[in-house]
Amino acid sequence: MSEKPQSYELAVERLEQIIDRLDSGQAGLRETLDLCGEGRDLVTYCTAELDAVGEGLKELKLDELATKLDSAAS
Amino acid sequence: MDLPGPFPVGRYAKTLRDELRKRARVQLIGEVTGLRQTPKQAYFELRDSEGAVPCTIWTNELAQLKLPEGALRDGAEFVAGGGPDYFIGSQTSSPGFSFRVTHLRLAGEGDLLARLEALRKQLEVEGLFELQRQLRRPVLPKTIGVVTAETGAARRDLLAGLQRRGWAGTVVWAFAPVQDRHAAPAITAAIQDLAAQPQVEAIVVTRGGGSLADLWAFCDETLCRTVAMLRVPVVSAVGHERDSTLIDDVAAVACSTPTHAAEAVVPLDCGEARLGLGRSVASLSRAAEGAVPARTPHLVALARGPARALRRERLALNQKTREIRAASERGVAERLGFQRRLATVVLERARRRAEGAEMERRRAALHRAEVALRAHEPERTLERGYALVEDREGEPVTDTAGAVAAERVRLRFADGIVGAEIEESA
Numbered sequence: 103m104s105e106k107p108q109s110y111e112l113a114v115e116r117l118e119q120i121i122d123r124l125d126s127g128q129a130g131l132r133e134t135l136d137l138c139g140e141g142r143d144l145v146t147y148c149t150a151e152l153d154a155v156g157e158g159l160k161e162l163k164l165d166e167l168a169t170k171l172d173s174a175a176s
Numbered sequence: 177m178d179l180p181g182p183f184p185v186g187r188y189a190k191t192l193r194d195e196l197r198k199r200a201r202v203q204l205i206g207e208v209t210g211l212r213q214t215p216k217q218a219y220f221e222l223r224d225s226e227g228a229v230p231c232t233i234w235t236n237e238l239a240q241l242k243l244p245e246g247a248l249r250d251g252a253e254f255v256a257g258g259g260p261d262y263f264i265g266s267q268t269s270s271p272g273f274s275f276r277v278t279h280l281r282l283a284g285e286g287d288l289l290a291r292l293e294a295l296r297k298q299l300e301v302e303g304l305f306e307l308q309r310q311l312r313r314p315v316l317p318k319t320i321g322v323v324t325a326e327t328g329a330a331r332r333d334l335l336a337g338l339q340r341r342g343w344a345g346t347v348v349w350a351f352a353p354v355q356d357r358h359a360a361p362a363i364t365a366a367i368q369d370l371a372a373q374p375q376v377e378a379i380v381v382t383r384g385g386g387s388l389a390d391l392w393a394f395c396d397e398t399l400c401r402t403v404a405m406l407r408v409p410v411v412s413a414v415g416h417e418r419d420s421t422l423i424d425d426v427a428a429v430a431c432s433t434p435t436h437a438a439e440a441v442v443p444l445d446c447g448e449a450r451l452g453l454g455r456s457v458a459s460l461s462r463a464a465e466g467a468v469p470a471r472t473p474h475l476v477a478l479a480r481g482p483a484r485a486l487r488r489e490r491l492a493l494n495q496k497t498r499e500i501r502a503a504s505e506r507g508v509a510e511r512l513g514f515q516r517r518l519a520t521v522v523l524e525r526a527r528r529r530a531e532g533a534e535m536e537r538r539r540a541a542l543h544r545a546e547v548a549l550r551a552h553e554p555e556r557t558l559e560r561g562y563a564l565v566e567d568r569e570g571e572p573v574t575d576t577a578g579a580v581a582a583e584r585v586r587l588r589f590a591d592g593i594v595g596a597e598i599e600e601s602a
Contacts, residue, residue, distance in 0.1 A: 109315075111315045137463070141460040159347065
């Protein structure tokens with residue numbers, strides 16, 4: 103796996119570049135296979151990011167969050 | 177001490193009071209705090225973020241103003257008309273300065289707008305409008321903080337907006353009063369507390385619509401300065417009127433409704449993003465699976481390449497051989513022709529040369545013949561003193577018999593002709 107993307111938007115931007123390059127038909131065999139591998143990693147990352155905000159809304163009050171953090175720290 | 181005096185203090189107090197009373201009468205605007213009423217007077221402070229002035233108003237004068245019931249209360253914005261005064265004290269009460277109020281009215285929209293405008297200009301000049309806008313906003317925050325009233329439509333609308341986005345991350349609520357004199361400090365504290373949590377990637381500050389006075393807490397200078405300096409982006413959605421509150425100017429994004437705030441704080445439509453990822457996966461699969469098959473015809477063509485190249489080379493070679501042969505035959509013929517032409521030229525030259533010699537020889541012979549001929553010409557002989565005998569017709573008479581027969585002859589000398597008669601031979 104290549105380096106982990108810094109953010110969802112950077113990952114999507116790179117993914118679009120990769121698909122543009124593949125669609126252009128100019129990439130050689132080795133480059134195509136490398137780009138496909140990198141693209142799949144990016145899709146995996148983006149899917150995980152979407153899953154993280156897709157499993158059900160969690161609501162916390164600020165003091166609950168603070169308490170949770172304190173208990174985690176101790 | 178070189179100062180004048182000492183003066184009796186009571187007299188000095190009265191002079192001070194008289195001087196203060198000479199100052200121009202003005203109107204002040206600010207928030208009423210610390211209100212207390214006695215039978216004779218009402219006391220309060222008029223305050224804003226920069227300072228305060230203690231005010232007093234006679235109870236009877238206050239009654240004459242006919243303010244709405246309960247209007248004069250702590251936290252209310254008021255305009256007070258009057259001037260500075262000094263109470264010189266008495267046997268039972270302490271002296272003190274106050275702004276003696278003679279007119280008092282609730283601050284209207286116009287007063288608030290004028291204050292807001294002044295504050296807005298000041299913050300803008302300090303560059304505080306730009307700071308939040310320069311922050312990077314995540315398109316897909318996992319945790320967002322929200323400052324709003326615990327009860328109210330704003331909370332519900334924001335949640336509905338987030339759900340429409342397909343977003344179901346973590347919302348951290350920081351509830352605060354959104355409309356009274358405690359609102360601004362409470363909201364400020366809530367925003368600071370949320371920003372202090374490392375998980376919180378963006379903050380929404382929202383409340384429903386109202387008059388400018390209702391929304392006044394969101395024009396608070398301290399609140400707005402705090403928001404401007406935060407490193408976490410703040411999305412504001414206060415009231416329904418765009419740009420009516422100062423927090424809209426300092427926030428990263430200002431929205432007109434909580435629903436819009438939901439779209440601003442989670443810029444990514446998660447449902448569409450999932451569809452987009454699906455399309456990306458399809459593109460990648462197509463590219464990966466097609467990578468080898470797409471190249472197969474080319475590879476096959478490459479594999480056939482050597483045989484085809486060989487055939488092409490052989491054809492080219494044959495062609496060259498034919499050309500060389502043709503060229504060599506043509507070369508021999510050309511060479512023969514050339515030699516022929518060369519021989520012709522040489523012979524011609526020889527001929528011309530030979531002709532020239534012949535002519536010369538002939539010319540010399542002719543010259544010799546001419547000389548010889550000239551030597552034989554009768555004129556040459558006559559010049560040497562001889563004479564030619566001709567008959568009457570001019571024919572030469574070459575012997576005696578001819579002369580006798582002619583009887584009369586002509587004698588041709590070099591310089592002319594004379595007649596002569598023949599006598600009988602001697």
